[in-house]
Structure formats: C-alpha cells, structure tokens
Amino acid sequence: xxxxxxxxxxxxxxxxxxxxxxxxxxxxxxxxxxxxxxxxxxxxxxxxxxxxxxxxxxxxxxxxxxxxxxxxxxxxxxxxxxxxxxxxxxxxxxxxxxxxxxxxxxxxxxxxxxxxxxxxxxxxxxxxxxxxxxxxxxxxxxxxxxxxxxxxxxxxxxxxxxxxxxxxxxxxxxxxxxxxxxxxxxxxxxxxxxxxxxxxxxxxxxxxxxxxxxxxxxxxxxxxxxxxxxxxxxxxxxxxxxxxxxxxxxxxxxxxxxxxxxx
DNA sequence: TTCCAGGCGTATC
DNA sequence: GATACGCATGGA
Numbered sequence: 001x002x003x004x005x006x007x008x009x010x011x012x013x014x015x016x017x018x019x020x021x022x023x024x025x026x027x028x029x030x031x032x033x034x035x036x037x038x039x040x041x042x043x044x045x046x047x048x049x050x051x052x053x054x055x056x057x058x059x060x061x062x063x064x065x066x067x068x069x070x071x072x073x074x075x076x077x078x079x080x081x082x083x084x085x086x087x088x089x090x091x092x093x094x095x096x097x098x099x100x101x102x103x104x105x106x107x108x109x110x111x112x113x114x115x116x117x118x119x120x121x122x123x124x125x126x127x128x129x130x131x132x133x134x135x136x137x138x139x140x141x142x143x144x145x146x147x148x149x150x151x152x153x154x155x156x157x158x159x160x161x162x163x164x165x166x167x168x169x170x171x172x173x174x175x176x177x178x179x180x181x182x183x184x185x186x187x188x189x190x191x192x193x194x195x196x197x198x199x200x201x202x203x204x205x206x207x208x209x210x211x212x213x214x215x216x217x218x219x220x221x222x223x224x225x226x227x228x229x230x231x232x233x234x235x236x237x238x239x240x241x242x243x244x245x246x247x248x249x250x251x252x253x254x255x256x257x258x259x260x261x262x263x
Numbered sequence: 264t265t266c267c268a269g270g271c272g273t274a275t276c
Numbered sequence: 277g278a279t280a281c282g283c284a285t286g287g288a
Contacts, residue, residue, distance in 0.1 A: 026269055027269090030264065104280085117269075120268090120269050120270085121268095121269080121270040122267090122268065122269095122270050122271075122283080122284090122285095123266040123268055123269080123270090123284095123285080124267075124269085124285095124287075125268080126268095126271075126286090126287080127268080127285070127286065127287085128268090128269080130286095131285095158282080160285060161284080161285085162283075162284025162285055163271090163272095163282095163283050163284055163285095164284080165284095167271085201271090201272080202270085202271065202272085203271085204270060204271045204272085204286085205270085206269070206270055206271085206273090207269090207270070207271080207275035210269070223269065224269090225268090225270080226268075226269075226270090227266090227269070228269080256269075260269095
C-alpha cells in the first residue's frame with residue numbers, strides 16, 4: 001500500500017483505479033460527483049475523495065479509518081492489472097478492460113448491497129439513487145435490518161419505491177429474525193448462498209447475484225440484466241468462457257460499463 | 264403517449 | 277420447466 005499522511009488527508013498512489021469509472025458504474029448508488037470531488041457513503045461512513053496529480057486524496061480521513069475500512073472497501077489489495085491480463089485472452093473483454101481500465105469492485109456491506117439491489121429491479125440508476133437517498137434521509141442513515149423489519153409500507157411511502165417497499169420490509173424481517181443469516185451466506189458454497197437469498201421476497205436470480213458479488217465478494221457471481229443479456233447474445237453465443245469462471249463477476253462489471261458507456 | 268429501466272411474483276400450461 | 281403478464285415510478 002503506497003500512501004502517506006499529509007495533514008488531515010491521506011494521499012494514495014494506486015494503479016488501475018479511476019473514481020468516475022468505479023463510483024459511477026452501477027455497483028454502488030450513494031456516490032455523487034461535485035466538481036472534481038466525489039462524496040459518498042458506505043454504511044455509516046462517509047468520504048470525500050478526489051484525484052490530484054499522481055495521487056488519490058482521501059480528504060479529512062484518519063489513517064485508522066483508511067486502513068480499517070477504505071482499503072477494504074476499494075479492494076486496494078487486489079491486483080486488477082493481473083485480472084485485466086487474465087481477461088485479455090478474450091477479444092470483447094479486452095476492449096472492455098481497455099475502455100473501463102479503472103474499475104474496481106467495491107466491497108460493500110452485505111445488507112446494504114442486498115437492499116440496494118432489491119430496489120434496483122425493473123428500475124433505472126438515477127431513480128435507484130434517489131430512492132436510496134430518500135431512504136437514508138428517512139432513517140437518518142442506511143437502515144438496519146431491525147429498522148426495516150419494523151417499518152410498514154405506509155411509513156416507506158416517501159421513498160416512492162413502488163412495489164419494492166414490501167420487499168425491503170420482508171428483507172429486514174428475515175435478516176433481523178435470523179431466518180436469513182448473511183454472515184453464513186457469505187461463507188457458504190455459492191449454490192447454497194443463492195438458494196438462501198432467494199427466500200427473501202423480491203430477491204430472484206439477478207438480485208441474489210448482485211448481493212453476492214458486491215456485498216459478499218463472491219467474484220464468480222455473475223449478474224445478468226438486460227445489458228449483459230445483450231452482450232451475451234451478441235458476443236458470447238457459445239456461452240461465457242469457462243476458464244474465467246472464478247472472476248467472471250469482475251469481468252461482467254467491465255462489460256457492463258463498456259456496453260452502456262463505451263459503445 | 265408510449266417505452267424503458269442492473270426483475271420478480273404469480274398464474275397457467 | 278417454460279412462458280405471459282402485472283407491477284410503481286419517472287425520465288426520455
């Protein structure tokens with residue numbers, strides 16, 4: 001980890017990292033750009049970050065928070081250069097990685113990722129951000145399982161989440177009661193993890209896959225939405241390369257960004 | 264006005 | 277197991 005402490009800020013040198021690409025590629029929904037700075041939240045933490053010359057500046061950040069939280073959140077200990085090399089064996093992926101060279105997978109909190117992607121269904125990214133923002137405003141922070149379990153649809157009406165409100169409540173109830181144990185799901189075999197997540201109303205194959213990839217860092221989880229469906233039918237009619245299985249979720253993120261913004 | 268968005272539950276066969 | 281349809285909301 002190549003960083004230094006300067007006043008109240010942390011200066012980090014990091015390859016394969018672009019803020020815009022990482023924070024605005026549809027994996028997290030609580031980051032906003034203001035000029036050249038990004039302001040965002042993850043669980044109860046918040047951060048202002050921007051790039052300056054060869055460095056990423058973590059503004060007003062304690063070294064302890066950087067080490068204990070943000071290093072993991074931004075997945076700084078994974079070598080994305082190595083991953084991109086692995087992906088370069090495939091022509092389409094190679095182009096996607098060239099275009100979206102600075103994407104990293106954010107290691108988000110499991111409950112936050114799960115709720116976020118429940119909200120994402122049949123929805124567009126600006127609206128997903130709006131609903132999550134209003135939800136955090138309503139509760140004062142990202143809601144806990146307990147808080148969602150105690151909510152009712154009327155209480156959640158300010159979110160304008162539509163039919164997804166009842167799904168959020170069911171998710172809160174099942175996680176809070178322990179019927180769904182996210183910590184166990186994190187460490188179990190992915191087949192079992194999927195099966196368990198889908199016991200929650202409003203969690204189907206796509207949402208489960210997103211929760212696994214972004215909230216539990218199962219890099220083989222492969223969310224297929226309308227965009228990835230288009231990529232698969234156009235460029236991978238024979239199926240996705242099996243030799244990339246272990247990291248196909250990360251590959252998917254490069255492809256997702258590429259097809260939406262690069263073509 | 265109609266279509267679409269990081270889908271899913273339900274009914275029906 | 278596959279397919280069809282409705283669903284809340286708001287921007288294009």
